[in-house]
Amino acid sequence: MxxxxxxxxxxxxxxxLHAPVDLTGAAARLEGGQAHYLRNVLRLPAGSVVxxxxxxxxxxAAEVADYGKHSVDFRLVARRRAPMREPDxxxxxxxxxxxxxxxxxxxxxxxxxxALWPVLTRHTNVExxxxxxxxxxxxxxxxxxxxxxxPDVKPCVTLAQALANWPKDRNIVLCDExxxxxxxxxxxxxxxxxxxxxxxxxxxxxxxxxxxxxxxxRADVRPVGLGPRVLRADTAAIAALAxxxxxxxxxxxxxxxxxT
Amino acid sequence: MxxxxxxxxxxxxxxxLHAPVDLTGAAARLEGGQAHYLRNVLRLPAGSVVxxxxxxxxxxAAEVADYGKHSVDFRLVARRRAPMREPDxxxxxxxxxxxxxxxxxxxxxxxxxxALWPVLTRHTNVExxxxxxxxxxxxxxxxxxxxxxxPDVKPCVTLAQALANWPKDRNIVLCDExxxxxxxxxxxxxxxxxxxxxxxxxxxxxxxxxxxxxxxxRADVRPVGLGPRVLRADTAAIAALAxxxxxxxxxxxxxxxxxT
Numbered sequence: 033m034x035x036x037x038x039x040x041x042x043x044x045x046x047x048x049l050h051a052p053v054d055l056t057g058a059a060a061r062l063e064g065g066q067a068h069y070l071r072n073v074l075r076l077p078a079g080s081v082v083x084x085x086x087x088x089x090x091x092x093a094a095e096v097a098d099y100g101k102h103s104v105d106f107r108l109v110a111r112r113r114a115p116m117r118e119p120d121x122x123x124x125x126x127x128x129x130x131x132x133x134x135x136x137x138x139x140x141x142x143x144x145x146x147a148l149w150p151v152l153t154r155h156t157n158v159e160x161x162x163x164x165x166x167x168x169x170x171x172x173x174x175x176x177x178x179x180x181x182x183p184d185v186k187p188c189v190t191l192a193q194a195l196a197n198w199p200k201d202r203n204i205v206l207c208d209e210x211x212x213x214x215x216x217x218x219x220x221x222x223x224x225x226x227x228x229x230x231x232x233x234x235x236x237x238x239x240x241x242x243x244x245x246x247x248x249x250r251a252d253v254r255p256v257g258l259g260p261r262v263l264r265a266d267t268a269a270i271a272a273l274a275x276x277x278x279x280x281x282x283x284x285x286x287x288x289x290x291x292t
Numbered sequence: 293m294x295x296x297x298x299x300x301x302x303x304x305x306x307x308x309l310h311a312p313v314d315l316t317g318a319a320a321r322l323e324g325g326q327a328h329y330l331r332n333v334l335r336l337p338a339g340s341v342v343x344x345x346x347x348x349x350x351x352x353a354a355e356v357a358d359y360g361k362h363s364v365d366f367r368l369v370a371r372r373r374a375p376m377r378e379p380d381x382x383x384x385x386x387x388x389x390x391x392x393x394x395x396x397x398x399x400x401x402x403x404x405x406x407a408l409w410p411v412l413t414r415h416t417n418v419e420x421x422x423x424x425x426x427x428x429x430x431x432x433x434x435x436x437x438x439x440x441x442x443p444d445v446k447p448c449v450t451l452a453q454a455l456a457n458w459p460k461d462r463n464i465v466l467c468d469e470x471x472x473x474x475x476x477x478x479x480x481x482x483x484x485x486x487x488x489x490x491x492x493x494x495x496x497x498x499x500x501x502x503x504x505x506x507x508x509x510r511a512d513v514r515p516v517g518l519g520p521r522v523l524r525a526d527t528a529a530i531a532a533l534a535x536x537x538x539x540x541x542x543x544x545x546x547x548x549x550x551x552t
Contacts, residue, residue: 260545271534285520
């Protein structure tokens with residue numbers, strides 16, 4: 033018979049779940065798909081310990097207390113990590129076909145975006161975006177990558193609508209496959225990356241000439257090039273995010289694993 | 293009736309195929325899967341124009357002359373692009389599960405690697421690598437991304453074997469999720485990126501302590517960090533490649549589309 037772990041060592045959580053509920057009290061309840069997942073997929077018995085997190089409260093160890101018909105109740109055991117926000121970096125992107133969209137949502141979440149915003153452009157050939165699916169993909173990526181927040185998924189609008197109400201203090205990195213910009217690393221080296229930013233990428237067919245013209249004229253747009261290679265739309269989004277984060281103010285910090 | 297295009301405008305190629313054969317003569321033949329693809333998938337009639345390319349000869353417009361039982365014969369019409377090599381950058385990576393492996397091969401090819409080399413590490417939980425599949429994925433990505441070369445896929449060996457025969461002049465960017473390195477952009481800014489390089493990434497479970505210790509002791513290894521976010525193995529590989537290429541000597545060049 034194997035020895036039980038010493039009581040001073042907290043058990044390693046069996047799952048890590050985003051919990052959009054208050055975690056500062058003695059108990060919490062999750063409903064719907066998350067309850068189903070713990071009971072019917074992971075089959076966790078009462079007494080199992082999981083990690084629950086959200087951006088406001090941080091991350092907590094939580095013990096499964098009881099299952100309801102469509103819910104699960106937890107006893108909150110201990111705080112594992114204090115709340116912490118991701119840098120304020122949006123990815124604004126023309127939606128692409130589904131598998132690539134899932135991929136962009138997953139990788140952008142790992143790379144620390146604070147918001148995902150699909151926008152329709154002239155050459156976008158996707159008719160509608162399943163925002164719930166985007167949100168689910170981003171939530172799962174946050175759960176698996178030790179993030180404490182889930183990126184905000186903004187409702188899909190046209191590029192013109194997005195720019196008409198654009199926030200004053202947020203500059204835009206325009207991934208300009210038309211060759212209108214200098215190398216991304218050189219351009220960003222001259223900018224203040226502690227401020228809010230957005231990275232904007234086009235559809236598979238690229239931005240139209242009119243869109244590029246309109247974008248390049250804006251004072252808040254920085255057109256950049258991603259080098260001599262022809263990148264797919266999804267690759268361009270991920271490459272631009274990776275480069276931005278590699279010179280962002282927190283680039284020299286080490287990975288933040290939760291205690292196990 | 294629509295007017296036929298003026299004879300001075302060459303027709304846009306109906307497909308772009310890697311052709312590992314001599315393209316400098318008047319004719320060329322492709323066999324097997326590529327012949328099947330043109331005849332049975334694209335159903336291109338004789339007279340259709342495609343683009344054929346390889347690293348040695350460049351890219352050519354080629355007219356389908358005739359189909360054999362398992363082959364297709366072309367008349368070579370005109371050279372579209374002169375040969376050009378990618379920078380000498382290897383991606384050496386612990387193989388991961390299949391969908392993620394396909395993804396790494398595709399994105400790394402777009403991002404311009406000259407070789408893909410799967411290596412088995414202590415915590416690798418993939419038993420064998422389908423090198424033909426890796427090669428097919430890389431070939432398809434090269435065809436779709438206007439590359440003139442297909443990355444070399446090296447036979448899978450252990451990390452120890454790969455390092456035992458490591459070329460003298462090729463430094464290694466070690467993606468060190470253990471926190472042993474400084475920020476990747478800061479580290480690479482001090483290096484000569486015109487020389488041959490390799491980027492080395494670990495498996496989902498990370499490198500073992502012994503592997504990290506052995507790697508960090510080598511004079512040709514530069515341990516780097518990818519920031520405070522926890523990245524999956526595939527994301528780490530793509531992010532490191534994107535950052536490397538963003539400051540590589542050709543980073544300020546514009547995309548190289550072939551004439552259409």
